[in-house]
Amino acid sequence: MDRSMSNAATSNGWEVRLPSREYLNLAPEVRAEIDGYLSECPVKLGAIAERLGVKVLLSTLPRGTSGQIAQEDGEFVIRINRHEAKHRQRFTLAHELAHFLLHKDRVEAEGGWSENVLLRSGQPANIEYEANRLASDLVIPSTALAEATAEYSGPMTSEIIEDLARRFGVSTAAMEIKLQMA
Numbered sequence: 517m518d519r520s521m522s523n524a525a526t527s528n529g530w531e532v533r534l535p536s537r538e539y540l541n542l543a544p545e546v547r548a549e550i551d552g553y554l555s556e557c558p559v560k561l562g563a564i565a566e567r568l569g570v571k572v573l574l575s576t577l578p579r580g581t582s583g584q585i586a587q588e589d590g591e592f593v594i595r596i597n598r599h600e601a602k603h604r605q606r607f608t609l610a611h612e613l614a615h616f617l618l619h620k621d622r623v624e625a626e627g628g629w630s631e632n633v634l635l636r637s638g639q640p641a642n643i644e645y646e647a648n649r650l651a652s653d654l655v656i657p658s659t660a661l662a663e664a665t666a667e668y669s670g671p672m673t674s675e676i677i678e679d680l681a682r683r684f685g686v687s688t689a690a691m692e693i694k695l696q697m698a
Contacts, residue, residue, distance in 0.1 A: 558685035570592045577596075680695075
């Protein structure tokens with residue numbers, strides 16, 4: 517992802533949000549580990565997890581629990597609720613990877629976190645916001661989105677947003693958040 521990119525404004529009156537400060541503040545060696553995956557659409561989140569040494573399992577989790585991250589037998593494991601929609605699973609995986617990248621020491625010290633739809637992980641709100649912002653950068657990289665949106669002309673429509681969401685494997689709500697109307 518090109519860190520020098522300014523907001524990718526188009527002549528259509530909308531723009532792509534820049535990468536989050538969480539992404540920009542990752543150590544250069546960490547970004548180097550994941551940047552190569554961020555040019556593909558949809559981003560191969562499982563490959564990122566594998567590269568980082570994190571095991572990912574689809575699991576039957578308690579109702580309302582989207583994902584969990586913990587250490588098991590000395591390795592980090594992310595469990596994703598197999599009963600949720602695919603786009604939700606993808607964002608949950610990105611969110612848990614973000615916790616790994618940003619909050620690994622806390623996750624380790626606290627014996628793991630479970631993401632409940634309503635209660636979240638029980639962590640302070642700022643930690644969840646950080647993870648959500650980085651997760652957004654992982655599932656919808658700004659540079660890839662700017663390239664994809666350049667293929668469209670005219671005003672941003674719900675059809676374009678739906679098409680982009682399908683291409684990136686995310687919900688339309690996630691895509692709307694990433695696309696900032698000017």
